[in-house]
Amino acid sequence: MQAVQIDSTSALLILCAFGVAWLAWGWYLGRKNKTLDDFALAGRNVGFALATATAMATWITSNTTLVAPQLTLQFGVWGMLGYSMAALGLLLFAPLAERIRKLMPHGFTSGDFILARYGRAAWAVFIIISLCYALGWLVSLSMAGGLLLSALSDLSYLTGMTAILLICVGYTLMGGLRAVIATDFVQSIVIIIGVVVIAVVCINTVSFETLHTELSARQPELLNLLFPAAIMFFFNNVFFGIGEIFHSNVWWSRAFAFAPGIGRRSYFTAGLLWLPIPIVTGFVALAAVTLGVVPPSPDMVGPMVAAKLLGDIGAVFVFIVVFSALASSMDSLLAATSDLLTQDVFRKLLRPDSDDMSLLKASKVIIVLLGLATWLISLPKLATLGALLNFTGAFVASTIWPIVYGIFDRRLTGKWAALAMTLGTVSGLCGYFLVGFYVAAIVSCSVSLLVCRVGLARATTLFDWQQLQEAPRVLK
Template sequence: MIILVGLVVVAIAVLIQIDIADVHSKLSTNRPMLLSVFFPAALMALFNKMLFGFGEIFHSNVWWSRAFAMREGVGPKAYALGGLLWLPVPIVAGFLGLAAPALGIGISQPDTVGPLVAATLLGTGGALLVFVVVFCSLASSIDSLLAATSDLIVNDIIEPIHRQVSSGNRSRMTDATKRRASSIAIVCLGVLSWAVAYPNIGSLATVLFFAGPMVGSCIWPIVGGLYFRRPSPSAAGASMVIGTAVGLWSYFAIGWFVASLIGASVSGIVFGLLTWLAPDDFIFASLAEETP
């Protein structure tokens, strides 16, 4: 809600300062391709980001942990409402990008559009508002990632090991033990994240685009593994590895706007070929967890 309020405030400030017709006129004169629906770079970027978003939802334990925590019938309503609430965000963000030339603002990096527009129109207050919005968006993502990843580590790694070493029986971990293990996992993950981020490997946009091929390469193996018996572990693993490798190559050789697109495409082709050439017959009942 803070993110939505911040974007609406900035958008209203833009509309007060300039006229939509003036924005269109200046774009038509100076940057006509930005108004073209068939602008090649824009189309590639659109599908690249779309596949990145799909892969993020499929591969991230944040979404799975929330889906598993919902009672029956809540999931469709919750995700539909969340999508509707988030719909204004890309619309307003795109509008700010189109309005920047009309305001005479030079954009050197794509992820600086919002802060520059807000600071230009609203001064120090606008810069502070954007800082709060960005901080809230990062904090909401980071705490979800830490919690979801700690759940993954505790339930899929630590608890199976605990069962094996507990005098040969299959006893479960107590809730208190799980809570302590989750707390330790969150702290360790936080320290690891700081260590990785400390060298300043680039902007947030750079990190996201670089991760795009890895994320996009997860789409087809996960979808195929969820709904079909024939995909094999080798098909899933090979499609992720090859798709990621080719996608990262395209990131450096071509550009960020095709990395996720190429990675997801190659992953899908490899996954389909290996599933056809070496099919498996997975038994879904084997996923049922045994109770002590």
């Protein structure tokens, strides 16, 4: 392996220190959890600073620290800018978060909303999409942990992947959403400092002039603004990012957890703060060839370039920054997916009469099972991170329009919402396999829009918003 900077003993020591610190933090914060609302929604009273930090830190993930450099290496300037457009997901979710909180003051999950608004058929399609996405993202995060460790040290992919899963499952289990939000706050500070330091060192080491000369000579298409595949990718990433945020319970659970009036401001601020981060992390990938780094896989370029720039100590620094980014997303995803399964599968389908304590227990068991399932699927490294993430783009982009119309327009019915999500996903997958990963979301979103518009044009009934006030409810 090239650019190995951390020996295996040091890497293991850092892993253990990380693990103990986060687990102790999770345990400390978890002592305050008494009810299901405390564990799953942090008491529904998160303030502006923590709300903004958790929204931003959760969105800084393997996507931003590993996939943004990957996409820059693949698609050049367009890849870097396209990735930063994922901030639009947070910015556009800001008004939705406010309305969600108003429409469903007692809601727990995005599934609660879909069931109450559209009924059982659309809910079933939505849950399948949500779980496919959540598992895809979880697998990509654990894979990223493995890749990170194998890129920066001579520890194996398996060790890194297992370690990040164990640590995140551990502290999410102990502290619930309260621990997740608090660790996200600390992690977001670490990540921002780290990313800025790496970018400054990169610019000082490789000047813009050298970078331009080297790229023109050895990777000319990366600077080409008419690079066809990159042009295709641009809006695909916009819709992928928006779809991820609009549908995922990671963001809905935060909308329910934030104190009244906080959602809109915090999501908007988080979006603005997040916007430049992929440009900074992606930029370092442009310096790869100039620095003599030719990665074995495109998703390893970010940490390899950063380690090359910062040397031995720098590798430790990079390791901590990227590991924080991965952990901040994985814990959020574990907590939110566990909520979704607890409320939407366990409670609605299996045990409608469950009390809060049995739901709390179920939620913890589900976190462990999710961790185990993720570990098993991550064992064989099936695809690059970018390709894996964008596979889920076909699923999530199909939910954008049903969510928007569901929240604001009383005309769209469950039948059309279910059809829009199904046909959108199927056509997105066709695009993924027939053309490439960079068209899946755009195709899915376009088809979903067409179906929704037909549904609105043919609407004969109007939904009563009052029904959402009583949600969540169980399936009958």
